[in-house]
Amino acid sequence: MTxxxxxxxxxxxTSAGLxxxxxxxxxxxxxxxxxxxxxxxVLDTAVGLVGEVASxxxxxxxxxxxxxxxxxxxxxxxxxxxxxxxxxxGTDLRGEVSRRLGLPVAVDNDVHAHALGEQWRxxxxxxxxxxxxxxxxxxxxxxxxxxRVLRGAHSVAGHAGHVPAVAAAGRPCPCGGHGHVEAVASGxxxxxxYRGRAAAAVLEPSGAPGLADVARLAAEGDRIAVSVLTxxxxxxxSTIGGLMNVIDPEVVVVGGGVAACGELWxxxxxEGIAAEVLPALREVPVxxxxxxxxxxLLGAARMALEVAG
Ligand SMILES: [Zn+2]
Numbered sequence: 001m002t003x004x005x006x007x008x009x010x011x012x013x014t015s016a017g018l019x020x021x022x023x024x025x026x027x028x029x030x031x032x033x034x035x036x037x038x039x040x041x042v043l044d045t046a047v048g049l050v051g052e053v054a055s056x057x058x059x060x061x062x063x064x065x066x067x068x069x070x071x072x073x074x075x076x077x078x079x080x081x082x083x084x085x086x087x088x089x090g091t092d093l094r095g096e097v098s099r100r101l102g103l104p105v106a107v108d109n110d111v112h113a114h115a116l117g118e119q120w121r122x123x124x125x126x127x128x129x130x131x132x133x134x135x136x137x138x139x140x141x142x143x144x145x146x147x148r149v150l151r152g153a154h155s156v157a158g159h160a161g162h163v164p165a166v167a168a169a170g171r172p173c174p175c176g177g178h179g180h181v182e183a184v185a186s187g188x189x190x191x192x193x194y195r196g197r198a199a200a201a202v203l204e205p206s207g208a209p210g211l212a213d214v215a216r217l218a219a220e221g222d223r224i225a226v227s228v229l230t231x232x233x234x235x236x237x238s239t240i241g242g243l244m245n246v247i248d249p250e251v252v253v254v255g256g257g258v259a260a261c262g263e264l265w266x267x268x269x270x271e272g273i274a275a276e277v278l279p280a281l282r283e284v285p286v287x288x289x290x291x292x293x294x295x296x297l298l299g300a301a302r303m304a305l306e307v308a309g
Contacts, residue, residue, distance in 0.1 A: 002308055003018060003057055004019055006113070006296070006298060006301030006302075006303075007064065007065040008065075009042065009046055009065060011035055011085055012033060012084075013033055014031055014033045014045050014046050014049060015028060015296075017297035018057055018060075019297065019301035023121045023302070025294055025301075027053050028053065028297065029049045030049075031048075033045065035084060035086060039085070039091045039096075042088070046097065047097060047100045062103055062106070062307050063098075063101060063103050064106045064299075064301055064304030064305075064307075065105060065107045066108055066112065066113025067107065067110055068082070068085065069081030069085075069088055070154075070155050070156060071155060073107055073108045076094025077092055078091045079155055104307040104308065106306060106307045107303075108303055112142045112149045112151070113299035115130060116142075116298075116299030117294065118291060118295050118299075119132075120298055123290040124253050127249075128250065129251075130143070130249055130250065131243060131249040131252045132252075132255065133252070133253070134254075134255050134256040135187070135254065135255075135258035136186070136187055138161050138182055139161030139182045139256075141158045141160035143247055143249075160181070162180045163181050163239050163243070164180060164181075165184060165235045167184045167238075168180055168182075174186075181236060184232055185232040185236040185239075187211045187257055190211065190228050190229060191209075194209065197224045197228065201224065211261065218230075229265050231268075233261075233267075236272065237268065237271060237275070240273050240276075240286075241272060241274070244281050245277060245281065250284070253289050254286065254289065255288065255292075
């Protein structure tokens, strides 16, 4: 059976997973990403993890890498990236990993890898047309049509966080623009909103709360927490509903840390979607991602299988 390695390079940690051609994850290794030390250190860490995870296994035929940032899979290069990894933009990801390992390498954006993993072995298994939305520090999406990732003309397709939203009007967005849904529905955006409103009402609990605290307070009926959480979820739901009207997916999968905020968040998300979708799309299933952090590893492995000799 063909063996490949999938790699997931994020701003805080890097993982490698040994995967066979049936999509079984056989071993995983993870290390902190040396993000402040620049591309060479990040590449060395990724390649080192590939060596560790493949050690003692049979012959590895290819490697797939999902990375943070805008990735051009045709040229194999990081087109642009946030400051999460110092100097990452411009890195010849495919060339450098391939040179270090002497193997064929496929690269893509980490959200696309996440979607391919969920479509192969997770919540979207058995569906060809998938909209995956990942909500965490930022909001990303991946559109899979006929089993192929939609990348667009500039490798930018899927940036669902940067769709205008009524609830975000006038608010600055991390992309440099204003009024995008990420400015109200991402984890940091909801947390900042809660902190601001709780401080104004002199309700700030001792110690700055995290998003999990806001979710817990909302479940306990705290009015500000409920308002912030359902407001963010409803705004994201509107965006997802609008995207569904354009894409017409068979299934919608929502993952990322914010999707763990509980039933109130999910209910508001579903209501936001229902308010926007055209009648023919009312029955499209919408549900949580199933594979957690394994999704990007499996998706990257699936990319590797496509270039395996
Ligand atoms: Zn934006």
